[in-house]
Amino acid sequence: MNNSTQTDILVIGSGLGGLAAAWRAAKQGCEVTLLTRASNPEDSNTYRAQGGIIYRGRGERPEELVADILSAGAGLSSPEAAALLSHEGPRLVKEILIDELQVPFDPSPKFPGELDLTKEAGHSIPRIIHFKDRTGYSIERAFFERVKAHPKIKVIANATAVDLLTPSHHSTEPTDVYRPLSCVGAYVLDQTDGKIFSILAKETILASGGLGSVFLHTTNPPGARGDGIAMAYRAGARCINLQYIQFHPTALLAPDGCFLISETVRGEGGRVVDRHGNEFMQKFHPAGSLAPRDVAARAIYQTMLESGEPCVYLDITHKPADQLRERFPGIYAVCIERGIDMTREPIPVVPAAHYSCGGIATDDAGRTTVDRLRAVGEVACTGLHGANRLASTSLLECLVWGTRAGAGAAERVARGDRFYFPQVADWRYENEPADPALISQDWLTIQQTMWNYVGLIRSEKRLNRAMRVLRELDLEIARFYEKCEISDSIIGLRNGILTALLILEEADQARESRGCHYRID
Numbered sequence: 100m101n102n103s104t105q106t107d108i109l110v111i112g113s114g115l116g117g118l119a120a121a122w123r124a125a126k127q128g129c130e131v132t133l134l135t136r137a138s139n140p141e142d143s144n145t146y147r148a149q150g151g152i153i154y155r156g157r158g159e160r161p162e163e164l165v166a167d168i169l170s171a172g173a174g175l176s177s178p179e180a181a182a183l184l185s186h187e188g189p190r191l192v193k194e195i196l197i198d199e200l201q202v203p204f205d206p207s208p209k210f211p212g213e214l215d216l217t218k219e220a221g222h223s224i225p226r227i228i229h230f231k232d233r234t235g236y237s238i239e240r241a242f243f244e245r246v247k248a249h250p251k252i253k254v255i256a257n258a259t260a261v262d263l264l265t266p267s268h269h270s271t272e273p274t275d276v277y278r279p280l281s282c283v284g285a286y287v288l289d290q291t292d293g294k295i296f297s298i299l300a301k302e303t304i305l306a307s308g309g310l311g312s313v314f315l316h317t318t319n320p321p322g323a324r325g326d327g328i329a330m331a332y333r334a335g336a337r338c339i340n341l342q343y344i345q346f347h348p349t350a351l352l353a354p355d356g357c358f359l360i361s362e363t364v365r366g367e368g369g370r371v372v373d374r375h376g377n378e379f380m381q382k383f384h385p386a387g388s389l390a391p392r393d394v395a396a397r398a399i400y401q402t403m404l405e406s407g408e409p410c411v412y413l414d415i416t417h418k419p420a421d422q423l424r425e426r427f428p429g430i431y432a433v434c435i436e437r438g439i440d441m442t443r444e445p446i447p448v449v450p451a452a453h454y455s456c457g458g459i460a461t462d463d464a465g466r467t468t469v470d471r472l473r474a475v476g477e478v479a480c481t482g483l484h485g486a487n488r489l490a491s492t493s494l495l496e497c498l499v500w501g502t503r504a505g506a507g508a509a510e511r512v513a514r515g516d517r518f519y520f521p522q523v524a525d526w527r528y529e530n531e532p533a534d535p536a537l538i539s540q541d542w543l544t545i546q547q548t549m550w551n552y553v554g555l556i557r558s559e560k561r562l563n564r565a566m567r568v569l570r571e572l573d574l575e576i577a578r579f580y581e582k583c584e585i586s587d588s589i590i591g592l593r594n595g596i597l598t599a600l601l602i603l604e605e606a607d608q609a610r611e612s613r614g615c616h617y618r619i620d
């Protein structure tokens with residue numbers, strides 16, 4: 100292939116997982132190429148993270164965090180992964196985020212020279228550091244700038260990874276020798292000219308984030324469409340626990356997508372009410388509007404289904420306006436932008452797909468079941484979250500596993516293990532432009548089907564119906580993809596339908612309700 104480049108390590112994705120991996124690998128002397136489909140850091144879950152990142156409670160021992168993670172994970176979290184995170188995490192936060200990158204975090208109002216520690220649901224003590232209600236933004240912005248400036252890291256933006264390259268699928272060299280499954284890079288779409296080029300790499304690290312966009316309502320950006328899961332699955336990697344999708348109970352319903360309304364709004368007196376202003380949560384849980392996250396999400400969903408209303412409301416207008424503006428500056432500003440003044444009127448909210456606890460199965464260095472392919476961050480399943488994630492563990496997981504994967508990949512490159520760059524096939528261009536009406540209707544079918552049949556409340560009947568609809572659509576999309584001019588949107592659609600089917604199949608097989616997988620049968 101003419102249009103082909105080579106690198107030591109290819110990192111796909113520029114959220115915290117990808118940045119941490121690229122940073123460590125470059126510091127160990129490797130040439131790194133970091134690819135991102137975004138033109139700016141906003142197209143990532145990292146950028147949207149509000150609450151904070153786990154650091155260390157005052158006088159805390161790692162075992163205390165391990166206990167909280169295992170308890171949230173509903174019996175499925177890996178104790179080894181939890182121990183790794185709890186032992187290595189705080190050190191890396193200090194070394195990389197605080198000292199090296201000097202990410203701003205809010206100082207403690209009580210203890211001079213220390214950082215403010217907050218506590219979220221499921222945590223036994225305050226141990227989370229934050230920057231107002233914009234922690235992810237603060238980390239992503241500081242880290243991305245430093246990564247872009249690193250002489251050993253080449254950042255390619257507006258570039259979408261299409262497929263992972265495996266010699267067994269893509270090599271043009273004839274061989275009668277058995278080749279074990281391995282990854283040698285990726286086909287990449289340059290969004291600026293619509294051309295495909297290949298990046299051949301000795302190690303590839305997938306850090307492409309989550310999959311919330313396969314559901315109708317999500318707190319994730321539109322780019323969270325499961326690209327990494329789909330690419331890894333097609334390359335032969337094992338994916339696990341995909342039925343465990345965490346839904347957040349309250350996301351602002353707005354025409355341009357959902358925005359997370361932090362649980363602290365309920366915690367500080369916000370009442371969940373219907374269109375007529377009546378509280379209804381007591382029917383579902385004695386704590387009423389303060390019901391735990393998963394109960395609250397299901398109760399809101401059920402109420403919307405029964406009433407036929409598109410949303411419910413979160414009413415905190417009984418609190419003084421000044422106090423609300425001071426306590427929730429980010430949420431207040433976003434609501435105002437969408438024409439809602441939360442100090443005077445209830446906020447329209449829906450539950451929304453928030454986090455994928457499952458993903459590509461990895462070990463403690465991010466290795467997948469495909470040789471030379473690692474995965475980190477939300478696209479991966481380290482086993483840490485089990486059937487449900489403890490709040491604010493995911494950013495730390497990105498930092499720990501990103502760093503370990505970057506280090507592991509760099510060590511392997513430095514060892515000079517036998518590796519050669521194979522010849523890969525040229526991309527075959529099809530000329531028929533994709534009809535945008537088909538793409539947008541297919542997305543609606545995926546999102547509506549996933550929301551209603553594979554969402555918060557699942558049953559055999561719903562899952563079977565979803566299976567029939569999505570399998571048929573999958574065939575349509577496969578034919579469509581074969582004939583169409585390649586583009587970011589057609590790549591996303593192909594990945595979205597596959598990711599949806601993978602979630603569906605795991606949900607169908609998991610017969611017991613556990614953590615965030617809830618079946619009524």
Ligand SMILES: Cc1cc2nc3c(=O)[nH]c(=O)nc-3n(C[C@H](O)[C@H](O)[C@H](O)COP(=O)(O)OP(=O)(O)OC[C@H]3O[C@@H](n4cnc5c(N)ncnc54)[C@H](O)[C@@H]3O)c2cc1C
Nearest residue numbers: 112113114115116136144145150151260308476477491494
């Ligand atoms: C609203 C919200 C609030 C949250 N709050 C918190 C919190 O307070 N604390 C916490 O710990 N966690 C929080 N989380 C979860 C956490 O933010 C994410 O799990 C984490 O940031 C994921 O990071 P990542 O690097 O895996 O992926 P992301 O940050 O999503 O980055 C993925 C990257 O991959 C790129 N990409 C995707 N597909 C392709 C492709 N085909 N080719 C090239 N590039 C591609 C994207 O452009 C992006 O750059 C929150 C999540 C959301 C949505």
